[in-house]
Amino acid sequence: MRRIVLINILFLAGLLGLAGQSAEERYSQAGQLYSSGDYSGAAAIYRKLWEEGFRSEDLLYNTGNAFFKAGDNATAILFYERAKLMAPADEDIDYNLQIARSRITDRFETVPQLFFVRWFDFLALLTSTNIWAVTALAMFITSLLLALVFLTKSRARGRLLSFWLSVATLIMALLMISLAVRNNSLVNHNRKAVITCSIVTGRSAPGETGNELFVLHSGTTVTVEQELGEYREVRLPDGNKGWIGSSCMEKI
Amino acid sequence: MRRTTTVLVLFLASLAALAQEVTLTVDAPGSAAAGERFRIIYSVNSTDGQFTPPKFDPSFSVQGPQQSTSRNVQWVNGDVKTVSTTTLVYYVVAGTPGTYTIPAATFESRKVTVSSPEKQIVITAGGSSQAAAGQGQQQGQSQSANTGESPSAGTDVSMKILLSEREVYFGEPVTGTLKLYTRINLSGIQELRYPDFKGFLKEDIETPPLRSLETEVIDGVQYGTGVIQRFVLYPQVSGELRIDPAEMTVLVQERTGTRDPFFDDPFFDNFFSSVSTVPRKVATLPVTVRVKPLPEPRPADFHGAVGSFTMESSISGADAKLNDAITMTVTLRGTGNLNLAGEPVINFPQGIEKYDPKVTLRGGGTATGTKVFEYLLIPRNTGTFEIPPVSYSVFDPRQGKYVTLRAGGFSVSVTGTPGQEEGAAPVYIPGEDVKYLGQDIRYIRNGDGRLTTLSSPLVSTLHYWLWFALALFVAGAVLLLRRGQMKRNADIAGLRNRRASRNARTRLAKANALLKSGKNDLVNAEIARALWGYLGDRLRIPQSEITRDKCNAALRQRNTGEDLLTELDMVLTATEYSQYAPLSEGESPAALARRAAALIGRLDDVLD
Numbered sequence: 001m002r003r004i005v006l007i008n009i010l011f012l013a014g015l016l017g018l019a020g021q022s023a024e025e026r027y028s029q030a031g032q033l034y035s036s037g038d039y040s041g042a043a044a045i046y047r048k049l050w051e052e053g054f055r056s057e058d059l060l061y062n063t064g065n066a067f068f069k070a071g072d073n074a075t076a077i078l079f080y081e082r083a084k085l086m087a088p089a090d091e092d093i094d095y096n097l098q099i100a101r102s103r104i105t106d107r108f109e110t111v112p113q114l115f116f117v118r119w120f121d122f123l124a125l126l127t128s129t130n131i132w133a134v135t136a137l138a139m140f141i142t143s144l145l146l147a148l149v150f151l152t153k154s155r156a157r158g159r160l161l162s163f164w165l166s167v168a169t170l171i172m173a174l175l176m177i178s179l180a181v182r183n184n185s186l187v188n189h190n191r192k193a194v195i196t197c198s199i200v201t202g203r204s205a206p207g208e209t210g211n212e213l214f215v216l217h218s219g220t221t222v223t224v225e226q227e228l229g230e231y232r233e234v235r236l237p238d239g240n241k242g243w244i245g246s247s248c249m250e251k252i
Numbered sequence: 253m254r255r256t257t258t259v260l261v262l263f264l265a266s267l268a269a270l271a272q273e274v275t276l277t278v279d280a281p282g283s284a285a286a287g288e289r290f291r292i293i294y295s296v297n298s299t300d301g302q303f304t305p306p307k308f309d310p311s312f313s314v315q316g317p318q319q320s321t322s323r324n325v326q327w328v329n330g331d332v333k334t335v336s337t338t339t340l341v342y343y344v345v346a347g348t349p350g351t352y353t354i355p356a357a358t359f360e361s362r363k364v365t366v367s368s369p370e371k372q373i374v375i376t377a378g379g380s381s382q383a384a385a386g387q388g389q390q391q392g393q394s395q396s397a398n399t400g401e402s403p404s405a406g407t408d409v410s411m412k413i414l415l416s417e418r419e420v421y422f423g424e425p426v427t428g429t430l431k432l433y434t435r436i437n438l439s440g441i442q443e444l445r446y447p448d449f450k451g452f453l454k455e456d457i458e459t460p461p462l463r464s465l466e467t468e469v470i471d472g473v474q475y476g477t478g479v480i481q482r483f484v485l486y487p488q489v490s491g492e493l494r495i496d497p498a499e500m501t502v503l504v505q506e507r508t509g510t511r512d513p514f515f516d517d518p519f520f521d522n523f524f525s526s527v528s529t530v531p532r533k534v535a536t537l538p539v540t541v542r543v544k545p546l547p548e549p550r551p552a553d554f555h556g557a558v559g560s561f562t563m564e565s566s567i568s569g570a571d572a573k574l575n576d577a578i579t580m581t582v583t584l585r586g587t588g589n590l591n592l593a594g595e596p597v598i599n600f601p602q603g604i605e606k607y608d609p610k611v612t613l614r615g616g617g618t619a620t621g622t623k624v625f626e627y628l629l630i631p632r633n634t635g636t637f638e639i640p641p642v643s644y645s646v647f648d649p650r651q652g653k654y655v656t657l658r659a660g661g662f663s664v665s666v667t668g669t670p671g672q673e674e675g676a677a678p679v680y681i682p683g684e685d686v687k688y689l690g691q692d693i694r695y696i697r698n699g700d701g702r703l704t705t706l707s708s709p710l711v712s713t714l715h716y717w718l719w720f721a722l723a724l725f726v727a728g729a730v731l732l733l734r735r736g737q738m739k740r741n742a743d744i745a746g747l748r749n750r751r752a753s754r755n756a757r758t759r760l761a762k763a764n765a766l767l768k769s770g771k772n773d774l775v776n777a778e779i780a781r782a783l784w785g786y787l788g789d790r791l792r793i794p795q796s797e798i799t800r801d802k803c804n805a806a807l808r809q810r811n812t813g814e815d816l817l818t819e820l821d822m823v824l825t826a827t828e829y830s831q832y833a834p835l836s837e838g839e840s841p842a843a844l845a846r847r848a849a850a851l852i853g854r855l856d857d858v859l860d
Binding site for chain 1: 601602603633634635669691692693694695696697698699700701702703704705706707709710711712716719720723724726727730731734735738
């Protein structure tokens with residue numbers, strides 16, 4: 001843990017040295033640009049902050065707004081989707097994402113996820129993966145201590161209580177581990193991608209030879225199923241699959 | 253004619269030998285079709301006499317006679333022989349079929365009267381299409397390769413459809429010429445009626461109106477010819493296609509009025525007779541064309557073009573603005589059925605809006621022409637679009653196979669800003685109080701942004717999971733240690749248990765020894781220690797925690813009898829009492845020691 005923190009500090013220091021301005025200063029500068037109507041300038045600064053590794057739901061939300069106002073609906077959707085991963089319960093993000101989606105070409109009948117998957121994902125995204133991970137470890141250790149009490153103490157009343165507490169904390173720990181893993185896969189290994197090309201043709205095979213299956217326009221969210229060289233097999237929200245060049249999409 | 257001449261010469265020779273004997277001959281066809289015009293020619297080797305024509309059947313319509321006279325003067329061995337021949341030609345059209353007899357004609361000279369032989373003629377029901385039946389059709393057949401160039405002999409006016417090809421492929425254009433042949437003067441043409449050219453698509457070629465005839469000699473006969481109409485035929489079905497006769501009415505100049513048997517000659521007619529125009533029907537022969545079907549399979553990009561073509565393509569600009577039209581032009585050039593050539597199918601990339609092409613046709617048919625397809629394209633998206641090369645198959649009848657033409661594709665780069673079509677009506681959501689004027693995203697969040705840096709996820713590192721292993725390991729180790737300790741403790745207790753009676757007896761023996769040495773005050777304490785030690789070891793209660801209640805409870809658990817408990821209580825009370833009241837009023841120490849020993853014995857029995 002300490003080493004990661006140390007690396008992070010070094011990384012940050014390097015970034016600050018390069019940028020000359022603190023990240024917070026640039027963040028507020030972008031906000032001023034946005035207020036004055038220079039949406040493209042604001043979007044550029046926000047995006048640069050994101051590329052340098054800064055994260056916060058506000059940053060992602062503002063980036064999405066700036067791109068939306070600059071006319072790039074696809075990138076706006078991309079950042080709103082990213083923001084949603086950091087703040088699943090944020091109503092503003094949902095609202096703006098819905099408006100951005102209404103401005104794109106492709107319409108899909110989306111099949112909603114099963115309710116428990118939605119709930120689980122929502123729970124997983126409530127906090128960051130590392131907080132889940134640390135809590136899970138703490139829970140596990142608590143569970144072990146309670147188990148030790150159960151196994152070593154001979155008095156009947158304390159034994160029973162410690163046994164049940166141990167089982168409960170163990171279940172909690174396992175749940176939190178799975179939430180941490182789910183959060184990690186949603187945030188850091190998300191298979192969803194947003195189409196950034198104005199128009200792109202989905203083919204039945206990687207390359208330019210396959211039969212043309214469908215046409216996607218910018219802003220459509222797809223799920224990457226397979227990767228082969230420069231081509232990605234994507235699944236559309238309605239369940240169809242096809243191959244698209246990787247240059248025409250950006251992963252969430 | 254030539255035959256007639258030969259006959260005449262032979263006649264003349266015989267006449268010379270027979271010293272001017274007058275003969276009258278008749279020359280008529282053995283059969284003719286109803287409605288057909290045929291000739292009956294009477295020849296007489298004299299110019300001096302009266303010719304009486306036969307009485308023709310009333311169903312015959314007779315024109316003529318056309319009279320001609322020739323004189324032949326010969327000097328043979330000093331004799332002068334003059335031979336004169338008169339020929340009279342009747343043009344007859346028989347109305348109804350049947351067998352007719354043409355009765356004899358007579359020629360009455362100053363010396364003799366001769367008559368011609370009777371002649372049988374069979375009129376067949378053939379209609380006018382079989383006009384010029386005998387000779388005409390024979391000629392047509394023998395000259396089929398020559399497309400029946402010459403008109404039927406024996407007719408003065410005829411008309412022909414001349415085709416450039418008699419055997420073509422489906423769709424291959426054929427040039428046709430409708431041509432007039434005449435040997436007599438015509439004053440005009442009326443009522444040209446084309447057949448319906450079933451199975452063909454006909455396209456007229458601009459033909460100058462017929463003003464003067466050209467002279468053409470066919471089979472030694474001089475005709476005046478003229479092209480009435482040129483046209484192009486495109487076969488639309490395959491198989492043997494018959495072109496029905498074309499019909500036309502010509503105005504024939506015909507002499508009327510009195511006839512001078514001696515100057516009955518068309519040349520002189522102009523001077524001596526009045527002339528009237530008579531309409532006469534002329535029809536062509538039917539013509540058949542063999543249309544070969546196009547070979548199968550046809551290529552997918554074949555759209556009906558048959559001929560010899562080239563193709564090229566061009567585009568108005570490789571750079572285009574969003575929503576600004578560009579034009580792509582595909583030009584098909586060559587000879588063939590350009591008017592029937594369908595538009596090439598071009599797979600324009602998605603994002604470019606395509607409209608139906610504007611088609612311009614110039615020329616075509618059997619002459620070289622061009623067909624221009626102009627595609628209006630409107631790019632609706634930005635980016636670089638590849639318009640694929642145009643592929644277009646045509647059937648080349650000369651090679652007898654399909655030829656695929658290709659023209660280059662283009663790369664169009666479209667620039668511009670999308671989505672600037674403002675002016676969408678504001679959205680009104682029906683409501684009582686609040687009027688929504690529009691829709692926009694919510695404003696950004698200012699503030700410090702609560703920026704954090706990207707940290708690597710713990711779950712994907714090994715050391716995070718090692719923490720779990722470590723915790724489990726530590727817990728396991730603690731458990732093992734504790735369990736070992738407990739086990740050892742248990743062992744000590746067992747040992748004590750086993751040694752409990754012995755220790756107690758040792759202590760009681762010590763008490764007896766103290767009794768003997770007179771130290772009575774210590775005896776009771778030793779007995780008490782022996783009892784408590786025994787109970788503690790036997791009941792596994794640590795000496796520090798032992799009380800009378802605990803002992804009683806432990807003993808009751810093991811179902812020790814109540815009398816034993818009472819006895820134990822009494823002994824313990826006695827030892828305590830005697831301990832704190834040295835001046836003994838109760839039992840003697842010796843008796844108490846005996847009671848204690850007995851009690852331990854009984855307890856041993858119960859607890860084992």
